[in-house]
Amino acid sequence: MTADAKAQKRQRFEDVFPAIRQELLDYLAANGMPKDAIEWYGRNLDYNVPGGKLNRGLSVVDTAEILKGRLLTEQEYFRAALLGWCVELLQAFFLVSDDMMDQSITRRGQPCWYRRDGVGYIAINDSFMLEAAIYHLIKNHFRAEPYYVHLLELFHETTFQTEIGQLIDLITAPEDHVDLSKFSLQKHKLIVIYKTAYYSFYLPVALAMYMCGLAHTSTPSTDPYELAKSILVPLGEYFQVQDDFLDYAGTPEQIGKIGTDIIDNKCSWCVNTALALATPDQRAVLDTNYGRKDAQAEARIKALYEELGIRQRYAEYEEAAYKRIMGLIETVPETPSADGQAVLKKEVFKSFLDKIYKRQK
Known part of the structure; x- marks a missing residue:
């Protein structure tokens, strides 16, 4: 896809947001909320929801088009985009609260929401209001659909999974207390699957599948949602390992930013791989220098990564992950569409993998 086509696709998706924003503000107004509260919520939405890459939200629309096998009608596009914006609202809820937990300074090139003048701890309630908007919008637009409860359960389940992942991450790798004995590649895998893979990869695809009418089956081995999850969770894991390496x-x-995983004591794939390979002397270097707010300590860790061949290890990991995921994609049955009904297609997963494989940013 050309850069121009990508920009047009993003713009069409962004054009749906003002209507969603207005719907949420109208709800406050209809309930007699004062003008300053309505304006505050509008600023919260504007500052925290539309500014990111929007990959998760756009994935709902892309998946729906692949499943339908055609361009979406205007109504179908709006509904798919609305579900996409619900994913972006979930992302905003996570980021606003995460920034407070991490005491982060900036997000998307501007001060974190809680650091804005007059916001502070009000950001806790603001994050709740971003999450609550999801369920208000789904009720307004999907309550009459047979899959309405599936949408609710999917968002609730995915939110809980992500929060479990965040808990494991926070108690394993607090920024102000380095204890590498808590780290391991298995712990990293658990954090990544729960904190990233479910909401970033499985959630957008499953939303599109429900909207397109794909039904659950009574046996897990043939259920399209279980099949999708079995591919998308490893795909999400690969994406995060790639992110850690970059x-x-x-x-x-x-990559558009300065890497900070080493000085921030992140439970990254790189440090966990180094821990698995290190001699006692190399382990001592890791214990002494990892997670320190010190450029020289960071340089020593990077030099150790070079010594341990982390680049080559990553190249081997990437090729193995690609082959494994392609093998999983091949298990998707080529079921012919009957009466125009959507069916799960390999292209859904290949389009994700193509965007990720060998990416440089």
């Missing part, structure tokens, strides 16, 4: 190996010009 934080260490990518240049700021390439």
